[in-house]
């Protein structure tokens with residue numbers, strides 16, 4: 001048995017992706033991007049980040065075809 005154990009860093013601080021505010025990871029809003037994980041101080045910043053990401057990214061979405069008949 002080890003004398004000292006490493007506790008899980010639950011109070012680790014992360015920076016908000018949008019406003020760079022430091023917040024405890026346990027309280028952060030987490031978004032899993034393609035390559036990394038983004039943290040946000042709240043849904044307000046999360047929303048901004050989402051809107052920004054969607055604006056510069058154009059997924060090839062085909063328009064729904066409505067076939068008559």
Ligand SMILES: [Zn+2]
Nearest residue numbers: 016019041045
């Ligand atoms: Zn923020």
